[in-house]
Amino acid sequence: MILKNKVFKKGSIVLLILLMLTSMVVGCSKTATNEDATVADTLELKETTDAEEPVIIRLTGGDYGYPTPFQHYPRGPGGYKMQLVFDSLLERDENGLIPWMAKEWEISEDGLEYTFTIHEDIQWQDGKPLTMEDIQFSFEYFEKHPPVWNPVTMDGKAFVEKIEIIDKDKIRFTISEKNVTILEKIGDVRMIPKHIWEAIEDPDAFQGEEAVIGCGPYLLTNYNKEHGTYEFTAFENYWGSKPVVEKIQFVPASDEVLAFENNEVDLASIGSDLLARYQGDSRFKIIQNPGFWGYRLLFNMEKKSIFKEKEVRQAIAYGIDQEELVEKVERGAAIVASAGYLPKDHIWYNDGVKKYPFDVEAAKERIGDRKITFQLLTGNSNTEVRIAELIKISLKEVGIDVDIKSVDTKTRDHAINTKDYEVALTGHGGWGSDADILRERYATTVQAGSSPSSNIIPGYENEEIKALAQQQLGETNVEKRKKIIFQLQEIIAEEVSFLPLYNTTGYTVYQPSKYDDWMYMYDHHTVSHSKLSYLQRK
Template sequence: MGNKNILIISFILILSLLAGCGQDNIQANEKLNKNNDNLVIRLEGGDWGYPTPFLHYRRGPGAYKMKLIFDSLLEKDEKGLIPWLAKEWEIKNDGKEYIFKLNKNIKWHDGNKLTADDVKFTFEYYKAHPPVWNNLIVNGKNIIENVDIIDDYTIKFIVNEKNATYLERVGTMPIIPKHIWENVKDPLKFYREEAVIGCGPYKLTNYSREQGIYKFKAFENYWGPKQKVDVIEFVPVSDPILAFEKGDIDTLMASPDILNRYENNEGFKVTKNKPFWGYRLIFNMDNRPELKDKSLRKVFAYGINRDELVQKVARGAGIVASMGYLPKAHKWYNPDIKKYNFDIEKARKLINGKEYSFKLLIGNSPKEVKIAELIKLSLSKVGINIEVKSVDNKTRDGLVKKGDFELAIIGHGGWGRDPDLLRDMYYSSETMESNSPASGSLPGFYNEKINELALLQMKQLNFDERKETIYKLQEVIAQEVPQIPLFNTIGYFVFRPLKYDGWMYTYDHHYPEHCKLSYLERK
């Protein structure tokens, strides 16, 4: 045997030994964690802001870190809203009064007791200082007219009108301690340690903006379900796959091409996420008034090959988005709306020989770049020329919020929320507040029928009546094509069940790491 072959065989043997050692180390770490009283879960890090209601970044990873610290009156599980800080509630006066009875012996992280006074203060403070995720604003107005303390553990909210969405809006706002925040004049400058004192299951013990590090430790005097995870760490990761396989992090969002590493392997468990994350193409009809022509918007609908996007960008792990916006897995999804299959001839007929040029704003992620490339190529065949401008994702989000674009591609979660998200997305009002990249951002679009239906569904407390309106709303949206929902992703969540097997999905969200209940004991 030649020297070259001997070297190759030796190299392969060394790699095999190293791989075996790596697997042994992972198994040893799992065994240590299993027998240790302190269970530490490590997740992929990245900076999402200081986790107060006012300073986290607008996207989900920032908000859900904040929610580990700050509890709300209600919480969400697999089926819907559940009691949390409030042990029970009732709705009176034809939907204009909400009365919540609080659990007793709830403590803030500094040992002070939570009372109804803290709850009243929170909502009054939010009116003066809106948080990042401000669910209390509907059509530009704060929904709370008054907050009355009945006793130390009972509180009543009087709202401006009956509305099918108000229970969730009021119930899911994070509660902040009055004794800390009553003297804070500018919450956007409040970075002190006291700013992250909440009454939630975890305390923030370390944060590094530069490294994207967070460390949350279980609060020993937590009022609610016992924490199953003692420490949650978000750590810097350059290669998530390598970090997961080395045991540096405990979960992985896997693409279809690497799933065979983990499927049918007893050391791993794979769950399939709901398609509640997706991409959409936004039209700015203020900056480009010709887009107010529905026929031109339909050229985009027929001229973009969205099946191709699913196959080449999502690698098959996705579904073509509904032109009515609500995904197929959404319980309010209408399957009988107008479809827009890829059809170059229909697109050419609608554009009728005209040519257009548009600037397309995108983030700098490889997937968005690929989406833009495919859209540009596809639309060039029907007479639409696209100039792509790529910036970092935070800059893109800011430009979209300001309306400083012609066309934009944006990806985000939140597609599984209450169907009132259709009003958030499509209702036309200059006074509407856009709280996140998942809200609004359709400048210049106006449709009276959509406005009428969007307002009607909020006032329908009867499920069947509201469902009929939501179905009709999706039909009109699909006919009008105010934007192009491109595709929804279907992620594969991989973890080691021997290390931890408590992950769960809420009914309206796509990612178990974001769910507070994933880290707590369940009945």
């Protein structure tokens, strides 16, 4: 992996230190609307950028919703666009959480109080100063009106009991019970200006210029829903590290690699089959993505009761040739997923969990004389259709008949959310998150409006998993918590209540002569999603 180890100028906290700390406690600019011209129509593409010229980065477009906390689409490209506009108390660099709007914080000995000291020079993009009342309001408003990405609740309940403004630059949060994930959750809440949102009763319908006023480093200056184009322009009065990139533009590109070679976009994702095209050429730099994006099969045990039988779920796991999926679908740019869910690149990955290599006899032995058929719901992308077809072929060998139903992505995601499927294929990121993701995936109740990457196992409960998942949440000792997480992975792999298939790795290629400050967040797979990729760093 080629990856620059850069340090943000306000300082960072090494991931291991972060884990120990969290475990020991637990000027208005015009905003364009849908009717405006697309970015690609109005701005000239350039091959290179001189030092004196503003840096303009062009990336592959696509509509991911209006980038407010309430109207972006649940998938990553929507949320990370929103975060260019809306800042939070903490951010993430290559190693872990770092100070952001909050320059420092303290955690009480009992792990129930979090006190943050905020930078005093922060202003909203309409020129008004940010106050502690804005921060308090943001948390309280999100409790009443949950945003798309909602870190203010756990299992549908708010975890902050009290918010106190201590000083003009200091605010304290009191939580209901000790929880090792709370620092990250509080730190991830996006701030919205009270003077705009306090009069808004329906944030899902609130659009226009004021809806996208945040205190982040970029203003939204163009959005066209029909064409899936966006333009974000650097906010000149940004309080923090100044943007190096003047404009970030998302433009149409039906073939990303072709668009990259035609200098229409500045970044492209490639598989192993295209590596030779760029390797050894000094014009290009290639970086390998961590395996924090993946595909999995979801079993609806309410709709298809046979899936309640562990032997049937294991038979399906043995009956799918995951190595074949990696080679034929991803051309080797992926890794077989762990049945314990946490992928190989995760810091707490357990390599000792039960594995399910393709084994026709093992599958048939578990099926016995059962007659198993099911409908497999999938999106209509070439990748997902190909995965579904290969699954159908391999399961046919073990005596399981599969009927493939292919629909568009939004329809598939809606069907998952409403539990209108028998078996569903879904792909998403977030596999590198804190290990509490195991509790969220396997031991929580499905909430209304959940995204397709949320826990959705209709008809399944496991008391041992639930008990261990809750235990790790309050475990303050790092090694003891890690031991619980390893045990959880072993039980989860044995139960295979849904089936992780593979995690994509792949590569990102770009021209360093155009821009060379890309970086990964420690738990994420895409450099273009990191806000710090566009800001000044040492």
